[in-house]
Structures are given as C-alpha cells and as structure tokens.
Amino acid sequence: MPLIESSLTVxxxxxxxGYLLGSIxxxxxxxxxxxxxxxxxxxxxxxxxxxxxRTGSKPAAVATLLLDGAKGAVALLLARAxxxxxxxxxxxxxxxxxHCYPVWLKFNGGKGVxxxxxxxxxLAWPAGIAACLAWLIGAAVSRMSSVGGLLAAASSSIxxxxxxxxxxxxxxxxLTLIVFWRHRANIxxxxxxxxxxxxxxx
Numbered sequence: 001m002p003l004i005e006s007s008l009t010v011x012x013x014x015x016x017x018g019y020l021l022g023s024i025x026x027x028x029x030x031x032x033x034x035x036x037x038x039x040x041x042x043x044x045x046x047x048x049x050x051x052x053x054r055t056g057s058k059p060a061a062v063a064t065l066l067l068d069g070a071k072g073a074v075a076l077l078l079a080r081a082x083x084x085x086x087x088x089x090x091x092x093x094x095x096x097x098x099h100c101y102p103v104w105l106k107f108n109g110g111k112g113v114x115x116x117x118x119x120x121x122x123l124a125w126p127a128g129i130a131a132c133l134a135w136l137i138g139a140a141v142s143r144m145s146s147v148g149g150l151l152a153a154a155s156s157s158i159x160x161x162x163x164x165x166x167x168x169x170x171x172x173x174x175l176t177l178i179v180f181w182r183h184r185a186n187i188x189x190x191x192x193x194x195x196x197x198x199x200x201x202x
Contacts, residue, residue, distance in 0.1 A: 001170040002085040010083050011090055018075040018091030022098025022115060025105055026067035027052050034060045043196075048110040050145040050198070068110065069118030071095060076122045089171045092119045096175055100182055111182040113149035116175050120156055124165035127172075131156050143197040146186035153179035 006014075027047035031039040036055040039047055043054035049065035075095035080088035099115040101107040117135065121128030131152040139148030156172040180187070189195040 002089060002167045004086050006083050006087045011087055014079045014083060014087040014091040015094045018079065018094035019098040021071045021075045021091075022095030023102035023104060023109070024067075024071055024098075025102055025109065026071070027064045027110065028105070030060050030064050030067070031055060036060060046110055047105070049114055053198070065114050068099065068114035069121070071099070072115040072118035073122035076119055085167065089123070089168070092123065093171060093174060095119065096178055100178060111146075111149070111186075112175075112179050113145070113152065116149075116153060116156075116179055119175065120172070123168050123171070124160055124163065126163045127156065127159040127165055127168070130159050130163070139198060144190065144195050145198050146183055146195060147190065149179060150183055150187070 004011075025047045027049065028039050031037065031042070031052060034057060036042070036052075036057055039045070039051060039055075043051045045051070049061045049068065052064045053061035055061075072092060072095045076088045076092040079091035096112055096115050096119065098109075100109045100112050102109040113135070117128065117132055120131050134155045135148035135152035137148070138151035139145050142148070153176040156176060157169055160166065160168045160172050186195055
C-alpha cells in the first residue's frame with residue numbers, strides 16, 4: 001500500500017467523492033435512456049453490462065461497460081492528481097463499494113468487474129491491460145462473463161507484483177475479495193453447471 005501522506009479530512013473527502021462517483025447506476029440510466037425498460041426487471045436484475053446485454057442492445061451494453069469502468073478510473077485519477085496516491089487508492093476502493101452498494105438502489109448494485117478493470121487500468125495500466133486480456137480469455141473459453149471477471153480479479157494481485165506496482169497489491173486484494181463476494185451466487189451456478197452464457201436472456 002502507498003504511504004499515508006494525506007490528512008484524515010482529505011482522505012474522508014475522497015472516500016465520499018469516490019463512493020458517490022461509483023454509485024452512479026449507469027446500467028439503469030443507459031437502459032432507460034435507450035428505451036429498454038427497467039433493468040431491474042430484466043434478466044438477473046443486475047445493473048452491469050452483462051445484464052444490459054440481455055436486453056438485446058449491444059450498444060447499450062458497451063456504453064454501460066465503458067461508463068462503469070470510467071467512473072472507477074475517474075475517481076482514482078482525480079484523487080491522484082489533487083491529493084496523491086494514498087487518496088487515489090482510497091477513492092478507487094470506495095468507487096468500487098459505491099458501484100456494488102449504491103445508496104440510490106438500496107445498496108443493491110452491480111458485481112464490480114467493469115469498475116474493477118477501470119480502476120486497474122488507471123492504477124497500473126500494464127496490469128490493467130493484462131487483466132482485461134485475462135477477462136477476454138476466460139469469457140471466450142467459458143462463454144460466461146462471470147468466469148472472465150473472476151479470472152481477471154484473481155490475477156490482478158499477481159500482475160501488479162510481477163509488473164512492479166507493489167504499492168497497489170493491497171488494493172487489488174481488497175477489490176478481488178469484493179468481486180468474489182459479489183459473484184458468490186455465480187460461483188455456485190458455475191459449479192452446478194447452470195450459469196447463463198454471455199448474451200443469454202434471463
């Protein structure tokens with residue numbers, strides 16, 4: 001983890017900003033803006049890009065993926081530019097928590113993979129690119145987005161260490177734990193052989 005150099009007030013401020021940025025439910029916003037209905041009543045009811053894809057709109061799914069990733073990256077980059085690396089990593093963690101547990105949706109949000117990847121790309125872009133490749137490989141081989149996300153998350157801590165970003169190790173461990181926790185039902189379905197394939201309507 002980075003050295004703690006910011007004051008408690010500054011860290012608390014970036015924690016709030018990070019959470020609020022992360023809690024913007026772009027999947028719900030995009031689905032409504034594109035006339036796709038209430039995302040909560042579609043497929044799994046999740047607010048992420050995978051569930052948006054179940055509406056049949058690839059543009060909406062891509063927009064959600066990019067926006068969910070961007071909010072994590074923006075939280076980190078803003079805090080880094082203004083206050084330093086300690087504030088940046090805290091803002092990133094809180095953006096992830098905001099996405100998964102948004103106050104606007106009664107703390108029932110997404111599963112965090114796109115936001116996690118956006119954070120990792122902003123945090124340490126070589127590790128972020130490698131994690132994105134891990135996601136693509138896992139998703140392509142299994143035809144399950146959840147497998148790709150779990151593989152990307154599980155590899156992130158190793159990637160940051162191997163590629164020379166050791167100060168990001170603890171953050172990656174925490175983000176990975178959140179991703180796995182949010183995917184606990186998916187893990188059960190993967191084991192049972194009932195996890196939906198990419199694009200399959202729920």
